[in-house]
Amino acid sequence: MSAWVEVCAVDDIDREDVVPFEHLGCQYAIYCSPDGTFYATDGLCTHERAVLADGLVMDHIIECPKHNGRFDYRTGEGKGAPIRVNLRTYPVKIDQHIVSIEID
Amino acid sequence: MRPKRDYSLIGDDSRRAVALGLSQADWYRTPIPRKRMKELMHRRNGPAIRDTALWLGLLVIFGGLGVYLWFSVWSLLCFAAYGVLYGSASDARWHECGHGTAFKTRWMNTVIYNLACFMIMRDPTVWRWSHARHHTDTVIVGRDPEIIAMRPPKLWHIAANFIGLFDVPLAFKHMAIHASGRLTVEEATFVPGTERAKTYWTARVWLLIYAAVVVTCVVSGSVLPAMVIGLPRMYGAWHHLMTGLTQHCGLADDVTDHRLNSRTVYMNPISRFVYWNMNYHVEHHMFPMVPFHALPALHEEIKDDLPAPAASIAAAFREFVPAMLRQRADPEYYVHREVFGTATAVTTSG
Numbered sequence A: 001m002s003a004w005v006e007v008c009a010v011d012d013i014d015r016e017d018v019v020p021f022e023h024l025g026c027q028y029a030i031y032c033s034p035d036g037t038f039y040a041t042d043g044l045c046t047h048e049r050a051v052l053a054d055g056l057v058m059d060h061i062i063e064c065p066k067h068n069g070r071f072d073y074r075t076g077e078g079k080g081a082p083i084r085v086n087l088r089t090y091p092v093k094i095d096q097h098i099v100s101i102e103i104d
Numbered sequence B: 001m002r003p004k005r006d007y008s009l010i011g012d013d014s015r016r017a018v019a020l021g022l023s024q025a026d027w028y029r030t031p032i033p034r035k036r037m038k039e040l041m042h043r044r045n046g047p048a049i050r051d052t053a054l055w056l057g058l059l060v061i062f063g064g065l066g067v068y069l070w071f072s073v074w075s076l077l078c079f080a081a082y083g084v085l086y087g088s089a090s091d092a093r094w095h096e097c098g099h100g101t102a103f104k105t106r107w108m109n110t111v112i113y114n115l116a117c118f119m120i121m122r123d124p125t126v127w128r129w130s131h132a133r134h135h136t137d138t139v140i141v142g143r144d145p146e147i148i149a150m151r152p153p154k155l156w157h158i159a160a161n162f163i164g165l166f167d168v169p170l171a172f173k174h175m176a177i178h179a180s181g182r183l184t185v186e187e188a189t190f191v192p193g194t195e196r197a198k199t200y201w202t203a204r205v206w207l208l209i210y211a212a213v214v215v216t217c218v219v220s221g222s223v224l225p226a227m228v229i230g231l232p233r234m235y236g237a238w239h240h241l242m243t244g245l246t247q248h249c250g251l252a253d254d255v256t257d258h259r260l261n262s263r264t265v266y267m268n269p270i271s272r273f274v275y276w277n278m279n280y281h282v283e284h285h286m287f288p289m290v291p292f293h294a295l296p297a298l299h300e301e302i303k304d305d306l307p308a309p310a311a312s313i314a315a316a317f318r319e320f321v322p323a324m325l326r327q328r329a330d331p332e333y334y335v336h337r338e339v340f341g342t343a344t345a346v347t348t349s350g
């Protein structure tokens, strides 16, 4: 059963940046792209579980802070070594300036 | 007293490191506000394009003059400079472009990475994965494949590698293994199956290139072609070994704090150009996302939380050479660093 969970206000995330979000012991990464669209993925890298919110957002890429592995945060697709497993993504909605994500 | 260290990636110390939680551990990082960190991580093409144009330009000039003036004292002097640019600067370019931080544009990192890998004779795939392991398990015995000086150190082995006497034959041995469609047992512990075909084909192409160099030497009756391709990995290796030794030698192993096992060294501008600022080595390990051109700024940001840097390359050698000499008889000895924070030490102080 999935549910929408409020994360933060839209102004809490800079454009082309990421923030961490924790819910029921699970970690997520919430992104604002350069054009102001919001996205959400799992918060830990699929390679060795580094916190992606410590990484660098460049256009639509999140670069992991540990070994510079890269994902397209819109789709979760890994972009080459050392990433071999894609990142899970989550639906995002904006309502009354609040960012929410849909979690199972 | 700890038993003799087993540096193989499939031995007792590898299992010990995993059992002790030293592998894939959480490492200490100096806190930096996110806004400042983003500024430091910011990618640009300008500095790397400038340095790469200078690097390739100097390679062409010194290599061209070395060939033109062959055989004379002047040509040997030109090849001395060419060798450092080929056999040492390639080490730093391999490293930075492997992290993908040197250039902002991805394909530029890829092109220079592959060129530098050829020069330094490191398979692009194997070494990408080996370096990821080096960052995960830095100087963790049995886990880190890139430890130069073991305990007790093989000093003659290290000294001989100032002209690549062990590294280069080993590189060709690995090329032969890879060209036959295999990895070494140790490489197989960190290179995923899906990546291995790239390694095999790279080795085959590289061996063809080196075979062509040898044939050209034989046909022309001159060593000159090898002075341009291949041999500079030997006669120009000294600078990358000199700077590489300063990174971790003599310091702690089996700790999870880069301030204890890595060394920052202030260096002259020429060495910093060749080494692409990797003298800020504690900083690089703590924050591998920060590109080479921002490492001096990162150093300024966090230096109060780090041990004092070595004042020069000579000062670093004065610290670790006596330590390594002592480690021949007392492998438990190391240079201890005083740090604040959450450093974890498993070894005992010497």
Ligand code: FES
Pocket (backbone or CB within 6 Å): A045, A046, A047, A048, A049, A050, A064, A065, A066, A067, A068, A069, A070, A082, A083
């Ligand atoms: S932990 Fe993310 S790339 Fe290794």
